[in-house]
Amino acid sequence: MDFAWTESEQAYRAELVSLLEQQLPPDWWDAYAYDGPAGPELMVHARRFNAELAQRNLVVRHWPRAYGGQEASAWSQIILSEEMWSNGEPRSSLYLGANWAGPAIMKFGTEAQKQRYLRPIADGKLLWCQGFSEPEAGTDLANMKTRAEPDADGYVINGSKVWTSYASRADIMFLLARVGGSGKGGVSCFILPVNSPGMEVRPIPAIHSPHDFNEVFFTDVRVPADALLGEPGKGWDIVTTILHYERIGAARYEFSRRTLDRVVAHLKQRGLFDDPTVQAELATALAATEAARLLTYVVIDGRAKERPPGPDTYVARYAMVQADHAVANIASTYLSDLLTEQGDGMLRSHFTSAITAGIAAGAAEVQLNMISGRYLGLPRGA
Amino acid sequence: MDLELTSDQRAIHDAIVQMVSNHMDVPRSGATLKPVEYCYADQLDRDLAEGEFFSLALTEGCGALEAALLVYETGRSPLVLETAGAAFIGPLLTGRDLPRPVAVARLEDLTRAVRFLDRARTLIVDLGDDVAVLSTDGLAVEPIHSMFAYPLGRLMTLPDFTAAERLGAAAVPRLRRLWRVGLALETAAALQAAVDFTTAYVKDRLVFGRPVGSYQAVQHRLSADIQRVRAVYWLALKAAWSGGDQDAALAALYAQQAITPINYDTHQFNGALGMTLEHTLHFWTFRLRLLQGEMGGARTQAAATVAATWAGA
Numbered sequence: 036m037d038f039a040w041t042e043s044e045q046a047y048r049a050e051l052v053s054l055l056e057q058q059l060p061p062d063w064w065d066a067y068a069y070d071g072p073a074g075p076e077l078m079v080h081a082r083r084f085n086a087e088l089a090q091r092n093l094v095v096r097h098w099p100r101a102y103g104g105q106e107a108s109a110w111s112q113i114i115l116s117e118e119m120w121s122n123g124e125p126r127s128s129l130y131l132g133a134n135w136a137g138p139a140i141m142k143f144g145t146e147a148q149k150q151r152y153l154r155p156i157a158d159g160k161l162l163w164c165q166g167f168s169e170p171e172a173g174t175d176l177a178n179m180k181t182r183a184e185p186d187a188d189g190y191v192i193n194g195s196k197v198w199t200s201y202a203s204r205a206d207i208m209f210l211l212a213r214v215g216g217s218g219k220g221g222v223s224c225f226i227l228p229v230n231s232p233g234m235e236v237r238p239i240p241a242i243h244s245p246h247d248f249n250e251v252f253f254t255d256v257r258v259p260a261d262a263l264l265g266e267p268g269k270g271w272d273i274v275t276t277i278l279h280y281e282r283i284g285a286a287r288y289e290f291s292r293r294t295l296d297r298v299v300a301h302l303k304q305r306g307l308f309d310d311p312t313v314q315a316e317l318a319t320a321l322a323a324t325e326a327a328r329l330l331t332y333v334v335i336d337g338r339a340k341e342r343p344p345g346p347d348t349y350v351a352r353y354a355m356v357q358a359d360h361a362v363a364n365i366a367s368t369y370l371s372d373l374l375t376e377q378g379d380g381m382l383r384s385h386f387t388s389a390i391t392a393g394i395a396a397g398a399a400e401v402q403l404n405m406i407s408g409r410y411l412g413l414p415r416g417a
Numbered sequence: 418m419d420l421e422l423t424s425d426q427r428a429i430h431d432a433i434v435q436m437v438s439n440h441m442d443v444p445r446s447g448a449t450l451k452p453v454e455y456c457y458a459d460q461l462d463r464d465l466a467e468g469e470f471f472s473l474a475l476t477e478g479c480g481a482l483e484a485a486l487l488v489y490e491t492g493r494s495p496l497v498l499e500t501a502g503a504a505f506i507g508p509l510l511t512g513r514d515l516p517r518p519v520a521v522a523r524l525e526d527l528t529r530a531v532r533f534l535d536r537a538r539t540l541i542v543d544l545g546d547d548v549a550v551l552s553t554d555g556l557a558v559e560p561i562h563s564m565f566a567y568p569l570g571r572l573m574t575l576p577d578f579t580a581a582e583r584l585g586a587a588a589v590p591r592l593r594r595l596w597r598v599g600l601a602l603e604t605a606a607a608l609q610a611a612v613d614f615t616t617a618y619v620k621d622r623l624v625f626g627r628p629v630g631s632y633q634a635v636q637h638r639l640s641a642d643i644q645r646v647r648a649v650y651w652l653a654l655k656a657a658w659s660g661g662d663q664d665a666a667l668a669a670l671y672a673q674q675a676i677t678p679i680n681y682d683t684h685q686f687n688g689a690l691g692m693t694l695e696h697t698l699h700f701w702t703f704r705l706r707l708l709q710g711e712m713g714g715a716r717t718q719a720a721a722t723v724a725a726t727w728a729g730a
Contacts (some may be wrong), residue, residue, distance in 0.1 A: 036419065036420060036421065036422050036654070036657065036658065037418060037419045037658075038418055038420075038424065038658050039418065040418060042418075044418075070540065076689065113504070171495075175422060189716035201640040203686060206713075209475060231606040266696070279527065299727050309729075311716075311720070314719060314720060315715075315716065315720075316725045317723055317727075318666075318667075318670055318718070318722035318723050318726075319670070319674065319718075319719065320718075321722060321726060322652070322667045322670050322671040322674070323671075325652065325654060325667050325671075326645075326651075326671055327648075328654060329648065329651035329655060330647060330648055330651065332418065332420060332651075333420055333647075333651065336418065336419065336420040336421065340421070345662035347647075350643065350644045350647055353640070353641070353644050354644050354648060376707060387574050399639065403636065403637040403641060404636070404640075405446075405635075406528075406636075406640035406644070407633075407636035407637070407639065407640045410640070410643060411630075411636075411639060411640065411643060412614050412616075412620070413616070413620065413628075413630040413631065413635075413636050414620060414627075414628045414630055414631040415631060416631045416632060416633055416636075
């Protein structure tokens with residue numbers, strides 16, 4: 036057992052840190068990243084930033100060489116995520132492609148689909164969004180109703196998605212639509228351009244951001260047959276694979292950890308740091324971030340050893356949510372003025388991200404359901 | 418990074434688990450447990466000693482992590498055995514095996530209640546500005562009876578520390594670091610055992626015609642509890658591995674804070690049966706209640722965490 040990073044992993048992190056120092060402008064938090072990775076300024080900047088990442092082969096180092104990677108271990112992915120997410124995720128939604136859409140295509144896609152999508156991800160050219168949730172199917176994803184009807188040329192999609200991050204500025208969508216059947220049985224995965232005729236994206240202003248959420252409407256959106264990933268009606272296996280990657284794909288604990296340092300700096304400036312009550316809260320939040328880190332590392336360790344994903348993922352995700360909230364609560368308790376538009380962009384970005392953590396990637400209560408069934412083996416309810 | 422045990426560590430771990438599994442039986446009267454405060458694992462102690470497991474920390478090719486495995490695995494038994502002081506804190510603090518059991522205490526607690534003191538052959542004391550290591554021979558120790566499932570004792574009078582072995586001021590942070598890791602390991606073990614025991618119980622116990630564990634109100638709390646338990650385990654092992662002040666403080670803090678919700682939940686889910694001495698649960702949960710306040714409790718660990726993290730920031 037060894038908790039140390041290897042020399043090559045340390046060098047990789049150093050390379051990322053150096054790149055971030057070079058590429059992120061001095062007013063990064065306040066002018067770009069304050070609104071999270073779906074903010075308009077950040078998404079524009081991400082196009083340039085991702086090109087720089089790709090030029091240095093840093094986008095998908097953990098992928099096979101055949102698809103633009105360098106066959107680095109799964110640890111390199113979490114190092115990348117730690118450095119990016121804690122800096123406001125300057126890749127924007129490229130990370131969706133690198134973290135789970137790409138691996139899903141690798142596992143379930145045709146050779147033509149691999150050729151079409153994987154290299155552009157490695158080249159940092161595709162900003163993704165995920166068309167999963169619907170008005171009646173958020174946590175209960177298998178209840179989704181958007182349909183893809185087969186026709187002579189492929190499929191015709193009708194329905195709507197909601198709370199879709201990045202959709203207004205993304206290039207491409209990973210869509211769940213129903214082909215046949217109900218429940219999990221009919222779920223199918225499609226990949227299609229966001230500007231496909233018949234798709235309409237409407238922003239939904241939200242308390243945490245004016246730019247994150249969108250509604251996406253599909254009116255007779257025609258896609259070719261090869262927009263389907265895997266077999267029709269058999270997309271649930273793909274979804275469960277994706278969700279394992281997505282749940283811990285963003286290294287939220289690292290952002291919380293670094294935000295805590297910023298919180299401490301502000302508390303010291305205000306003369307609040309020496310208060311024992313404040314210190315107890317800081318220590319508790321720090322313990323939560325480090326707990327989430329180690330529980331995430333347990334999952335990554337399994338991935339590095341090519342073990343199938345297991346229930347440790349849900350445990351790690353739940354811990355991440357707790358850590359995010361622990362840090363955000365300190366910020367809102369003692370530094371609420373810095374969470375305003377005139378405040379500190381980093382604290383604001385972390386806070387708005389944290390308050391959605393328990394809902395995104397499956398509600399925290401769903402994680403508890405999964406832990407209950409798959410980790411503890413408790414019997415299902417009536 | 419590699420979070421799997423090496424083959425050598427796995428062999429040591431498996432050998433310990435095998436030995437512990439041979440000594441899980443608590444005294445019974447027919448089908449039910451005898452109503453006892455605690456059961457000391459004397460035979461397990463002898464078996465582990467024969468295999469030289471108490472010396473793992475100082476054995477060539479082994480170290481703190483291997484000793485940590487011993488503390489953790491023995492702590493999962495309903496029988497109680499002193500390993501944190503004898504196998505982890507003592508050897509790593511002094512560089513030698515000490516006569517065991519080893520009791521570890523702060524000066525101010527010596528005349529109150531100290532875990533293992535009524536059986537201890539060595540006493541390590543945090544004097545605040547120094548560390549004393551002394552034999553318990555000749556000390557006036559009064560056994561203390563309690564519900565806390567540990568052997569406890571207190572000194573009737575404070576000894577003459579000037580005559581004791583003194584390790585110097587530099588040993589104080591070292592002792593506290595090791596003590597915190599030992600505390601986290603013991604806590605992790607008891608928490609895991611309590612949750613495992615409760616999980617098994619709620620799968621079988623029916624209420625309103627359904628297993629207790631089929632109710633979401635129960636499932637969510639046990640699921641949150643197992644997240645806490647696994648976090649304590651990994652924080653403790655990392656702290657044993659790194660030997661760092663921050664890791665040790667974080668592990669002890671998270672461990673002591675996890676005790677309140679898990680103790681509450683496990684007892685709630687075991688119902689009135691969990692309060693009886695014929696049920697095994699209390700052997701872990703009441704140990705946990707004592708561990709919760711050790712070294713000053715979470716308040717002290719929080720202060721240590723902040724000092725180790727942001728003192729110079």
